[in-house]
Amino acid sequence: MVIKMYGLCRQLRAKSLPMRPESASGVWGFSMYSASMAAKMFSIILFVSLSTSGLTMSKNAVAQEPDAKHISNYVPNAKLVGKGMFSYYFWDVYTGELYAPEGEYANQPPFALKLTYQRDLEGKKIAQRSIDEMKKQGDLSADDSDKWLSLMNRIFPDVSEGDVITGIATKDGASVFYVNGEKADEIEDKVFTQRFFDIWLSDKTSEPKFRKKLLGSG
Structure with missing residues (x-):
């Protein structure tokens, strides 16, 4: 220019x-x-x-560097498994990066999923979409649905282009969330952790092409 x-x-x-x-x-x-x-x-x-x-x-440096440190705290020898862009029709929504020990995802914790948003989105819509995707994985009780939606409404803020949300599945089965390098919350619920990350990583995901990219095979 x-x-x-x-x-x-x-x-x-x-x-x-x-x-x-x-x-x-x-x-x-x-x-x-x-x-x-x-x-x-x-x-x-x-x-x-x-x-x-x-x-x-x-x-960008301020937003990304702390995330790498937090990932390493929960995921030993964390290395990138795969990454890709998630798009909805003509719009790029976020880039996703999956980290696991030595870069090998074994379909079990610990691992981390880092999402860098490419557009503005409301936090409540992120939470609602997450619940909708969880329901696609299998039956979800009304109590769990309401409880988890309330938790995610509290965790997920409105995001703008460049904002980063990192979700970490710990070896104990908890979910830890960071927003732009700052810890947002921790949910000690193994069922929630499984269902939440299955949104992207389950073979029942609604976005199989994006899953392949995260797993390094797309």
């Missing part, structure tokens, strides 16, 4: 300067003013572009 804008400014300067000088107070004077403005424009664009890039990199 910066290179293109620099080229544009050079073109503006070339067009502003005449082939021969007329008078200091005539076309030549106006041309020098235009060239000066073009140079200032380029300087401003360059500064804003570099500043924005730096802020974006800093934000």
